[in-house]
Amino acid sequence: xxxxxxxxxxxxxxxxxxxxxxxxxxxxxxxxxxxxxxxxxxxxxxxxxxxxxxxxxxxxxxxxxxxxxxxxxxxxxxxxxxxxxxxxxxxxxxxxxxxxxxxxxxxxxxxxxxxxxxxxxxxxxxxxxxxxxxxxxxxxxxxxxxxxxxxxxxxxxxxxxxxxxxxxxxxxxxxxxxxxxxxxxxxxxxxxxxxxxxxxxxxxxxxxxxxxxxxxxxxxxxxxxxxxxxxxxxxxxxxxxxxxxxxxxxxxxxxxxxxxxxxxxxxxxxxxxxxxxxxxxxxxxxxxxxxxxxxxxxxxxxxxxxxxxxxxxxxxxxxxxxxxxxxxxxxxxxxxxxxxxxxxxxxxxxxxxxxxxxxxxxxxxxxxxxxxxxxxxxxxxxxxxxxxxxxxxxxxxxxxxxxxxxxxxxxxxxxxxxxxxxxxxxxxxxxxxxxxxxxxxxxxxxxxxxxxxx
Amino acid sequence: xxxxxxxxxxxxxxxxxxxxxxxxxxxxxxxxxxxxxxxxxxxxxxxxxxxxxxxxxxxxxxxxxxxxxxxxxxxxxxxxxxxxxxxxxxxxxxxxxxxxxxxxxxxxxxxxxxxxxxxxxxxxxxxxxxxxxxxxxxxxxxxxxxxxxxxxxxxxxxxxxxxxxxxxxxxxxxxxxxxxxxxxxxxxxxxxxxxxxxxxxxxxxxxxxxxxxxxxxxxxxxxxx
Numbered sequence: 001x002x003x004x005x006x007x008x009x010x011x012x013x014x015x016x017x018x019x020x021x022x023x024x025x026x027x028x029x030x031x032x033x034x035x036x037x038x039x040x041x042x043x044x045x046x047x048x049x050x051x052x053x054x055x056x057x058x059x060x061x062x063x064x065x066x067x068x069x070x071x072x073x074x075x076x077x078x079x080x081x082x083x084x085x086x087x088x089x090x091x092x093x094x095x096x097x098x099x100x101x102x103x104x105x106x107x108x109x110x111x112x113x114x115x116x117x118x119x120x121x122x123x124x125x126x127x128x129x130x131x132x133x134x135x136x137x138x139x140x141x142x143x144x145x146x147x148x149x150x151x152x153x154x155x156x157x158x159x160x161x162x163x164x165x166x167x168x169x170x171x172x173x174x175x176x177x178x179x180x181x182x183x184x185x186x187x188x189x190x191x192x193x194x195x196x197x198x199x200x201x202x203x204x205x206x207x208x209x210x211x212x213x214x215x216x217x218x219x220x221x222x223x224x225x226x227x228x229x230x231x232x233x234x235x236x237x238x239x240x241x242x243x244x245x246x247x248x249x250x251x252x253x254x255x256x257x258x259x260x261x262x263x264x265x266x267x268x269x270x271x272x273x274x275x276x277x278x279x280x281x282x283x284x285x286x287x288x289x290x291x292x293x294x295x296x297x298x299x300x301x302x303x304x305x306x307x308x309x310x311x312x313x314x315x316x317x318x319x320x321x322x323x324x325x326x327x328x329x330x331x332x333x334x335x336x337x338x339x340x341x342x343x344x345x346x347x348x349x350x351x352x353x354x355x356x357x358x359x360x361x362x363x364x365x366x367x368x369x370x371x372x373x374x375x376x377x378x379x380x381x382x383x384x385x386x387x388x389x390x391x392x393x394x395x396x397x398x399x400x401x402x403x404x405x406x407x408x409x410x411x412x413x414x415x416x417x418x419x420x421x422x423x424x425x426x427x428x429x430x431x432x433x434x435x436x437x438x439x440x441x442x443x444x445x446x447x448x449x450x451x452x453x454x
Numbered sequence: 455x456x457x458x459x460x461x462x463x464x465x466x467x468x469x470x471x472x473x474x475x476x477x478x479x480x481x482x483x484x485x486x487x488x489x490x491x492x493x494x495x496x497x498x499x500x501x502x503x504x505x506x507x508x509x510x511x512x513x514x515x516x517x518x519x520x521x522x523x524x525x526x527x528x529x530x531x532x533x534x535x536x537x538x539x540x541x542x543x544x545x546x547x548x549x550x551x552x553x554x555x556x557x558x559x560x561x562x563x564x565x566x567x568x569x570x571x572x573x574x575x576x577x578x579x580x581x582x583x584x585x586x587x588x589x590x591x592x593x594x595x596x597x598x599x600x601x602x603x604x605x606x607x608x609x610x611x612x613x614x615x616x617x618x619x620x621x622x623x624x625x626x627x628x629x630x631x632x633x634x635x636x637x638x639x640x641x642x643x644x645x646x647x648x649x650x651x652x653x654x655x656x657x658x659x660x661x662x663x664x665x666x667x668x669x670x671x672x673x674x675x676x677x678x679x
Contacts, residue, residue: 249535250507250534250535253534253535254507254534254535256534257534257554257555258463258466258505258507258534258555260555260556261463261466261532261555261556262463262465262466262469263556264556264557264558265465265466265469265473265559266469268473268558268559269469287556291555291556295536295554298535299536302537321546322538324542324545324546325542325545325546328545328550328551329545329550329551329552331572332568332572352537352539355537355538355539355542356537356538358538359538359541359542360538
């Protein structure tokens, strides 16, 4: 079964995305709060200013014979200047306008004070053009020692503060965006630092899988140590199990095949005696079948895939070791071996399985070729490919089908076939790969192995 | 040829001993690696057949030790496990070929003969020296195409001298080719055999390739190819 394609983001990407969204939402919530705080502060400043203006009006006012007198020129120059920025009004206790500043001459602001002799009000009002004003209304009952009931009102257009307000809003945006970038950057650095140990663990696992390292080191954060130690125990136990298994298989092979070799010898001796030929032949045939089955089953058993490790074995040293061995055995046959593959190519197969696959196919090629063998390999978009070609007689079409038939039992195959090709086919099937037999451009057979990328 | 057979299973060892002796070799058959090392030190072997699954020191280690001691004779591995990592390891340790158990004797013999031919520098199965030709498969000698009637012992001496042509061969070496180690030996037998062989080779054509090197042994002084 092929593992499902991993469409998930990495842990770091997830944490990064989550934290970024969180920071963004936080800043988004912070923005109206900051805006409100500023507006309040601004309004308080305006109120203080208008209160100061009202005080200026109060200190300028005089009551003579029960009537209010205001000087022509007020101490605060802003009231008389046109066009007005600040407006001043004074109402008596009946709500009658008794004085207005020159700047207020053309303004009709919709505000009517209600005199109760106490306190002050800070509010907003609108004129006929719909323009908004801040309004400060203070009521007095004494003026320079004499009783006098008046409402002193100062106003300033809200419009005056709009540029300041806009500039603050812009600054707020800039600061918040800057903070966002800054925070996300820090988060990223933190995550890189935090996930460094995971990346280091991944690298160590790669090294274990490639055989450069026997176990994971102890240099991991406490949170990961339990995991790495468990993995080490698992690796160790699998390695020990596998060694024990291989030794048992070796012992089994030795204890089964040596007696078979004796029986084979006895059969040969019997066959030399007249009258025993038929029995001897039966004995030899049965010994042959048993030995083939034992050999096949033992080889199959020894090539179980490790469940824990994903193997990546370099092709070049395996090929070189096998070629050295085969050149020794086929010393008298002068064979040219062409090798067409990248020197650092790694095959996704366990080392023992790679030896068996290549050993069997290369031995066939050495045995059957006239003098030329080609080994080519590479990685395409969706699989690894390994091709062994020779200039020998090739494989007849009828045998190709028999070899390639999925799940074909060995004993239904041509007895001359040997177990080599059957083992190769078994290994390839156990890795979800494919074996194709074609004609080679060299003139002989071409065995093409396709293995999936993962 | 003198062969060292190392196989722990007594029946198989006996079978190999018998068949290889029948095939014209002198066989030194032992059951463990320590004994094999001792025999290799004591006698001159032309080839060793080593079972990999030996008790105690295994076959792989035996081959390594033989090579580290400087023995260059070819080694053929007998292995129960036919897997390639085993074969490759054995060949890398210094073996020259392998046969997977159980085997047909003819296959083993063919591999042995190929190794023996190769170790003496002959690629073909026939060694030629002037008018004399030696067919290693049929174990037959011909002079000018005429088959020489040789006894098994005469043939062994001739083959050994021709494989080691233009080298002085001590009488003791030739003796080892004729008798297993534990048998009684008589140095005169070699002289008698060489004398008969010379007469048969000379026939009517005066061909005298075997010379005596006084006090040392014999030399086949004709170039062989």
